[in-house]
Amino acid sequence: MLRSTSAKTLVFRRYQTTSYTFQRIPTLEDIRSNGSNFSGLFSNKAVKQLWFDRGNELVKNLNQAMAQTNTVLDREYSFAALAELSMNNPELAEVYKNASNSTSLIYFFSSIRPLSKKQDKAIRRVGYEEMLKTPGDEFGNKPRDPALVDWINQSFGSVRELRNLIINSARGIKGDGTVWLVAESTMSEEFLNKSMFTNPMYHNLALVNTYNGTMISDGERSGQVKRMKDLLAKLQREEEDNVRRKEAHKATKEQENMVQEEEGEKKAEEEDAKETVEQEAAKEKPTDLSDLQLGTVEKAEFDVAFLNKRLIPLLAIDASPRNYLIDYGVFGKQAYLENVWECIDWEVVSRRLPPRAKQVITM
Structure with a gap:
């Protein structure tokens, strides 16, 4: 059994074995059955490889890893919960890797939607000459939820600035990585445990990069940097x-x-x-001048950034080469990222927002 304790550890006990299957997204199921493209972003071939083939492979590897480690669950855990519970156990490294990769993959594809026929953009391979062009600053996809827009403006200055930060952060990732838009709590876990507050309050949005398929996790980041x-x-x-x-x-x-x-x-x-x-x-010990400054x-700000604070993932942008090599080519990362922005489903992002605290107390 995998049981969550206060320290987020795993306790083993024998129960009926749980076998995972990959999540189904109706839009992607329609694309597979119709043989159509993911309008504005992916070809049918790319959707098959990135979602169906990779997702099934991750679940297959996860089930094998759980069988090899004799991991038996007392109840059904989501991929994210399973990754949280297994992250600190070296014996369950393969369980964590596949559960975490599955979580990131699901978050990415559930955060985007195909464009309509009027909005559809060409999916084309990009040549080296595109690298000499100035990246475009015009975009059409903007959030309409006033609460989300206000939150973005307060945290980043504007929707345009958020777009620039996401694209530039993704471009800076070399290899497998994801850019996450997260809601950050204003109170640390330590303060909550010592105060009368039972639930964290959220006021700021932030961008966080993860690498090699890892997902957003409070405990994984807390103070490590x-x-x-x-x-x-x-x-x-x-x-x-x-x-x-x-x-x-x-x-x-x-x-x-x-x-x-x-x-x-x-x-x-x-x-x-x-x-x-x-x-x-x-006997002489030189004085460290930094101690006097x-x-x-x-x-x-760095000393307290994400230190023991809750992070709620709102949006995931997969910046890995596998996502753009199929349709856009080796020089197509910028074009791919610009198309991803146009396909963000802001209604999904809005539904993931936690209640916002207008009065900010950062502890």
Whole structure:
């Protein structure tokens, strides 16, 4: 059995084995049965490979991984819940990988819809000459929900700026990766546990990149970037301390050579001085000036960015090469991303929005 505890761990117990099947999306089922394209974005061939073939392969691998690890569920878990429960167990790495990839794939395809015949855009392979052109700044697909538009304007400045950030973030991903639009809670998990508040409040929207098929997870991100940065800074300080000690030892050796060349009657006196220098060098600890500085606003924001905060995924944009190579070619990433924007289903995004807190208290 997989049982969720407060620490999000897994407990094994024998129950009836659960076998997963991949999710069905009616629009994509119609495309397969009709042999039509995903208007404005994918050919029928691309839909078959990216959704049906890949989705079935992921589920097949997931079921095999669960069978090999004797993983038996006490109830039916979604792909996202299964990934959450298995992420911290090395023995379930394959379970996590396939469940997480399935979650990202479902989020992407459930966030887009085919264009109408009037809106349909050509799906064509792009040559190298497209790389020399300035990316287009005109777009037609805009959210109509006033609440969502207001939220976007407050978080990013405008819908246009959100589009630019999403496309540029996706272009910056090399290899397998996804850009997520998320709602970020204003209160950390630690503060909620110590306060009278039972549910987090959401006020800001943010973009988060994930790589290699991983999905958005609160526990997976919480403080890891900051801890890694602090660890690297500590290692750098230790290396600098070692360099200073070596330089002090070198200076001592040079002084020792000078002492040996001096007159015999001063030798004892100089050796005492050398010993004193060595003792002082060993005790000396250079002052880290960064400890005496307040730091920048950017550093302060980085220290608390996504630290123990809830993240609700609203939109997923798959920027992986497999998504554009089939129809757009090796130079077609920009064209693919611009077409993806035109196919975003903003009604789906609006339905995923949590209640918004107008009064912001960031803790």
